[in-house]
Amino acid sequence: MSTLAEIVQRCQGLFEDLRFDAVRQWKAAAPGRKAIGYMPIYVPREVIHAAGMLPVGIFGGGDQLEVIQGDAYYQSYICRIPRSTLELGLTGRLDCLDGMLFPSICDVIRNLSGMWQILFKDKYVRYFDVPQEYHDAIGGEYYVSELEVLRDDLAKLAGRPITDDDLRNSIGVYNDNRRAVRDLYEYRSQRPWQVPTAEVYLVLRAGNVLPPEEHTQLVRDYLAAAETEGRPKRDNARVVVTGSFCEQPPLGLIKSIEMAGCYIVDDDLMLIQRWLLDDVPTEGNLLENLSQAFLHRSASTASKYDERREDKGKFLLESVKRNAAEGVIFAAASFCDPALLERPMLQEVLARHKIPYTAFKFAENTGQMAPIREQAGTFADSIKLWSAA
Amino acid sequence: MSTPTPQAAPKPAAKPVVKEDAMLLQKELINRNYHELATAHDVGRKISATFVPGNLNELLMCFDFARSLPETNALQNGLRKRSGKMIMDAERDGHSEDVCTYVKADLGMMLAGDVGPTGEPLPKPDVLLLSYTGCFTFMKWFELIRQKYGCETTMLHVPYQGDGKVNRNMRDYVVKQLKENVIPTLERVSGVKFDIDRLREYLKESQKAETDLVGVLQSAKNRPSPIDGYFGAVYYIGPIFTAFRGTPEATRYYAVLRGEIDERVREKKGPITPEGELAEEKYRLVVEGPPNWTSFRDFWKMFYDEGAVVVASTYSKVGGVYDFGFRHDPDRPLESLAEYCLGCYTNLNFPQRIDMICRYIEEYQADGLLINSIKSCNSFSAGQLLILREVEKRTGKPAAFIESDLVDPRYFSAANIKNRLESYFQMINQKRSRATTH
Numbered sequence: 048m049s050t051l052a053e054i055v056q057r058c059q060g061l062f063e064d065l066r067f068d069a070v071r072q073w074k075a076a077a078p079g080r081k082a083i084g085y086m087p088i089y090v091p092r093e094v095i096h097a098a099g100m101l102p103v104g105i106f107g108g109g110d111q112l113e114v115i116q117g118d119a120y121y122q123s124y125i126c127r128i129p130r131s132t133l134e135l136g137l138t139g140r141l142d143c144l145d146g147m148l149f150p151s152i153c154d155v156i157r158n159l160s161g162m163w164q165i166l167f168k169d170k171y172v173r174y175f176d177v178p179q180e181y182h183d184a185i186g187g188e189y190y191v192s193e194l195e196v197l198r199d200d201l202a203k204l205a206g207r208p209i210t211d212d213d214l215r216n217s218i219g220v221y222n223d224n225r226r227a228v229r230d231l232y233e234y235r236s237q238r239p240w241q242v243p244t245a246e247v248y249l250v251l252r253a254g255n256v257l258p259p260e261e262h263t264q265l266v267r268d269y270l271a272a273a274e275t276e277g278r279p280k281r282d283n284a285r286v287v288v289t290g291s292f293c294e295q296p297p298l299g300l301i302k303s304i305e306m307a308g309c310y311i312v313d314d315d316l317m318l319i320q321r322w323l324l325d326d327v328p329t330e331g332n333l334l335e336n337l338s339q340a341f342l343h344r345s346a347s348t349a350s351k352y353d354e355r356r357e358d359k360g361k362f363l364l365e366s367v368k369r370n371a372a373e374g375v376i377f378a379a380a381s382f383c384d385p386a387l388l389e390r391p392m393l394q395e396v397l398a399r400h401k402i403p404y405t406a407f408k409f410a411e412n413t414g415q416m417a418p419i420r421e422q423a424g425t426f427a428d429s430i431k432l433w434s435a436a
Numbered sequence: 437m438s439t440p441t442p443q444a445a446p447k448p449a450a451k452p453v454v455k456e457d458a459m460l461l462q463k464e465l466i467n468r469n470y471h472e473l474a475t476a477h478d479v480g481r482k483i484s485a486t487f488v489p490g491n492l493n494e495l496l497m498c499f500d501f502a503r504s505l506p507e508t509n510a511l512q513n514g515l516r517k518r519s520g521k522m523i524m525d526a527e528r529d530g531h532s533e534d535v536c537t538y539v540k541a542d543l544g545m546m547l548a549g550d551v552g553p554t555g556e557p558l559p560k561p562d563v564l565l566l567s568y569t570g571c572f573t574f575m576k577w578f579e580l581i582r583q584k585y586g587c588e589t590t591m592l593h594v595p596y597q598g599d600g601k602v603n604r605n606m607r608d609y610v611v612k613q614l615k616e617n618v619i620p621t622l623e624r625v626s627g628v629k630f631d632i633d634r635l636r637e638y639l640k641e642s643q644k645a646e647t648d649l650v651g652v653l654q655s656a657k658n659r660p661s662p663i664d665g666y667f668g669a670v671y672y673i674g675p676i677f678t679a680f681r682g683t684p685e686a687t688r689y690y691a692v693l694r695g696e697i698d699e700r701v702r703e704k705k706g707p708i709t710p711e712g713e714l715a716e717e718k719y720r721l722v723v724e725g726p727p728n729w730t731s732f733r734d735f736w737k738m739f740y741d742e743g744a745v746v747v748a749s750t751y752s753k754v755g756g757v758y759d760f761g762f763r764h765d766p767d768r769p770l771e772s773l774a775e776y777c778l779g780c781y782t783n784l785n786f787p788q789r790i791d792m793i794c795r796y797i798e799e800y801q802a803d804g805l806l807i808n809s810i811k812s813c814n815s816f817s818a819g820q821l822l823i824l825r826e827v828e829k830r831t832g833k834p835a836a837f838i839e840s841d842l843v844d845p846r847y848f849s850a851a852n853i854k855n856r857l858e859s860y861f862q863m864i865n866q867k868r869s870r871a872t873t874h
Contacts, residue, residue: 120821122839124534124811129818151596154572154814160598161786162819165826174598174785179568179575179591180613189595189609196605352568352575352591356582379532384814387532388539388576392583394530408534 051272054265058249061256062298065112065135069256070103070143081145081204083171086132086156087293088350089322090148090175091194091337093221096259097213098201103144104255104319107131110297110412120162126382127410128294129159136167145204146171148197152293152350153385171204173197179352181342183335190338198334214333222326224259227266229321232313234270236370239310240280242273244288245302251317281308284427287372288314289363290390292348294380296409303416304376308427312370315348322346349389360396367402373430376423377406403430453710453733458693459671465689466512467554469503469679474556476502482626485561485581488755490569490594490777494638494682494764495618499626503679504561506577510541512553514729514843522548523844536812537844539577546584560585563625565618569594570754570782571815590621594777600788602778610774636766638682643766645676646758648690653759655697656747657800660717662700664707665800666746667736670727677755682764709740718743719864722796724789724823725808725816726751728840731848735840738854742861746806748796750789753781757792782815790826797831803864805835806857812842834867836860 049057061069074080082101085092092102108114108131117134135141147170149160160174176193178186202209228251235242250269254262288304292315304311327340347353347362367375375397379386390406397404405426407419476483484501486492488508496503513519522544523537529547531540545551545558552558566578566589575591582589592613595606619630652672656665663669672693680686706714710733721739723746728735739746753759757779765772777783784792793805805827809817824835838856841847 120819122809122811122817122821125814125818149598155818157572157596157598158786158814158819161789162822164785164787165790165822174596176595176598178609179593180609180617182616185609185612185616186593188612189605192605349576350572352566352593353579354591356586356589359579359583382534384535384573385576387535388573388580390532391530392580395583408532 049268049272051269051276054269054272055246055249058253058265062249062252063111065108066140067103067143067256070101073101073258074143079206082143083146083148083201084141084144085148086150086152086159087319088150088152088348089177089319089341089345090150091197091341092259092319093214093217093327093337094194094197094201094209096217096220097209098205099207099213100145100201100205101258105132105135105141105147106252106255106295106317107411108135109295110299110414112412124382125155126294126380127412128380129155131411132159133162133166136163144170146173148173148175151176153383155384156293171200173200177341181354183339183342187335187338187342190341191334194334194337211333215329218327218329218333218336220259220263222329224254224263224266225320225323225326227263231266231270232321234274236312239283239285239312240278241276242270243305244311244314245298245305246273248298248301248316251320254317254320282431283308283310284374284430285310285312285370285372286374286376286427287312287363287366287370288316288376288378289393290349290377290379290383290386291316292318292350292386293383294411296378297411297413299416300378300409300413300419303420304423307420307423308431309376309423312372313366315346318346318348349385360393363393364396364400364402373434374403374405374426376426377404379406379408381408381410403433451711454708454712455710456671456696456708458689458696461689461692462671462674465675465680465685466508466678470552470554470556470558472502473504473558474552477559482562483559484563484565484622486565487567487569487571487574488677489571489780489782490567490592491677491681491755492565492567492592492618492773492777493679494635494642495614495773496565496622497638497682498630498634499622499628501563501622501626504558505678506542506581507538508678509545509553509558510538510843511729513541513545515732516553517730517845518553519544519730519843520845536573536577537842538812539573539580541843542577543580543584546581561587563587563622564589565622566591567594567777568592569777570596570780573815588621588625590618592618592777594783597778597783597785597788600785602775606778607771607774610777611770614770614773632769635769639764639766639769639772641684641687642682642764645681645686645690646756646763648694649673649676650758651694652690652697653748653752655701656745658701659801660704660706660714661720661745661747662697662705662707664709664736664739664746665752666723666727666749667732667739668707669749669752673752673755707745709736711737711740714740714743714745716743717745719861720745720747720800720802721804721806722747722793722800722802723749723751723806723808724793724820726754726810726813726842727808728810728848729843730845731850734850735848735853738857742857744857744861747800747802750781750793755780757781757784786819786822790823790830793823793827794830797827797833802833803868804833804860806860807835807837809837809839810842811839811847812844834860834863836863
């Protein structure tokens with residue numbers, strides 16, 4: 048078994064590889080293999096996997112990509128993820144992908160789907176709309192039909208039908224992956240000093256480019272290796288980080304929060320791997336099962352409509368409680384409409400429950416970490432001071 | 437006892453603003469709606485709030501609601517130069533400087549005690565009809581209002597035309613939501629039973645008004661154009677995009693307006709600007725994106741001073757695209773409401789938007805495309821630079837790009853915009869002289 052350092056190093060390599068060599072290698076390993084990219088937050092990867100294809104998470108270009116062409120398509124007041132994603136596409140880094148899925152997260156990603164249709168005419172492109180209405184007979188029926196379209200489209204692309212057995216197997220594979228990720232998150236919540244988020248994040252990011260079976264094993268290997276490490280426990284503040292569900296903060300920012308005296312005990316980074324909260328049944332109508340999991344047993348985030356006023360902030364409050372967090376850090380990407388419009392509502396709920404919070408914005412290429420470290424450090428200090436009183 | 441106030445030196449009399457009769461009528465209608473909203477609760481009427489795109493006005497009328505439209509409130513406050521303070525108040529209250537200024541103007545108005553643009557109170561709505569059509573921000577906007585007011589909210593999720601078409605699944609989804617969620621909620625809040633025949637009658641009125649509106653907007657295909665299809669059109673679309681579609685008043689308004697415009701076509705007259713009729717039409721433009729409201733008159737002046745007329749705009753389709761044949765259909769009332777919502781401009785995908793603009797350039801014999809990119813509005817703005825490139829490539833006509841905001845005066849730089857427009861007009865001239873030479 049690999050050592051902890053080897054696992055983290057491998058994940059770091061995959062994270063930094065903006066040519067997606069892991070995807071290229073996977074495709075080259077057998078003739079006819081195809082890969083489908085997807086953007087945050089959520090697409091049903093099970094359907095892609097059932098077509099024998101590799102689902103590939105495209106989460107922007109991070110802080111190592113120089114964006115030149117992508118900037119020519121966007122005004123200064125648009126967030127960075129669409130421009131770096133375009134840069135990846137226009138520079139040929141995504142030519143290993145046979146298609147792209149753009150989930151309904153915000154107007155920017157929505158419009159990017161149409162831009163992709165125009166700029167990459169030879170690729171399969173789909174805007175993947177999910178219901179904001181959560182009744183099985185209404186939103187559910189609509190969603191099942193959307194899943195059927197996706198299933199048919201991918202079957203055509205694969206040149207073979209996607210059978211129920213394929214789908215059943217893939218749901219099982221992703222159930223297993225989600226279980227492994229849940230275990231990791233639970234462990235981090237209990238012993239955050241053993242599995243710092245800067246590492247956990249890299250382990251999750253590896254899931255963007257690895258086949259799910261391999262990623263599940265990687266998560267388990269990491270956890271097993273981390274448990275054996277003797278890492279010192281510090282008197283850090285336990286915080287939940289929220290608002291980073293789409294454009295991802297630079298790794299340096301996550302490290303800065305931790306170095307400033309915070310243990311991140313929950314977050315909404317790489318949310319797709321924890322979007323469905325528990326196992327999807329593998330019996331009965333499988334598309335309906337996926338639909339019901341989405342409608343009734345999925346994470347809450349700013350891109351989802353809360354049907355009732357009293358539901359606003361409930362998911363975040365539960366996370367704070369479940370993880371014994373002492374505060375919340377709102378870390379939203381600049382110009383992220385969903386996160387920034389949601390933030391005041393969540394803050395009001397936290398204030399009502401006397402949960403301390405702080406807020407800042409970032410871009411995926413933010414380079415100056417001193418202000419973040421200072422703010423997070425002050426926040427951690429204030430939590431420690433006041434909670435001790 | 438009154439204290440004498442110092443008298444300022446008399447200012448030179450301002451030039452009276454010239455307005456078409458239809459513009460005055462429009463203003464009267466809008467002001468009357470504000471008065472109805474202000475007095476609704478006094479006379480036992482319930483108030484609804486909803487958005488312009490995907491605006492189900494006829495349906496709301498079936499339940500006797502007085503009808504408020506938050507975007508219209510924000511833009512009316514922008515026109516009256518009140519929105520700046522409201523936005524800053526909302527930002528002081530914790531709202532990000534990065535997000536939509538319509539939302540912040542609305543929240544700022546609430547913070548200041550809910551006095552509407554006309555100075556009359558704007559009471560708390562009894563129901564929010566969240567028509568989530570073509571703009572993600574709408575969803576958060578009504579969640580924010582709901583959080584503040586605690587009022588009932590009913591959601592209508594309208595799927596996006598990602599593939600550039602409306603399929604049966606999308607339409608059925610919207611109709612089901614209308615039947616199962618929206619109508620029962622409106623019945624419960626209003627206490628009025630839904631009557632589909634009443635809806636049919638309103639839709640019959642809508643059809644007539646829609647046909648006349650199309651006639652008015654398409655009059656700009658004439659040379660000279662008798663209307664400005666952007667600055668003038670925002671007055672023309674006012675009633676039909678807000679609380680009046682489906683009313684006999686709107687039908688009358690559009691009949692009168694069409695009569696006036698037909699007359700102008702016969703007389704070969706140009707559009708009416710705030711400084712009178714445009715004497716010479718030098719440039720014919722298509723404009724993409726909403727206007728700036730806080731400096732609306734100054735913005736318009738930059739065009740008419742140069743003899744530039746907007747012959748078609750995408751903004752005038754934001755509350756409904758009628759010029760390619762869609763009409764509300766009383767024989768399929770709920771289905772046609774669904775199709776209306778699905779077809780609003782910002783619910784179209786990028787290839788559709790580009791096709792539409794190219795078609796406008798050709799059919800209206802425009803000299804080029806101008807994009808007014810709005811900081812607040814990602815639904816419109818994200819990716820507009822690709823629209824610019826594609827339209828130039830496909831039509832061979834020059835395109836230009838300016839930036840402003842809806843109702844935030846901090847993002848309107850008059851000198852910058854004027855410079856860009858002047859350069860653009862020069863570009864059109866050069867293109868013309870090259871075409872003449874070769």
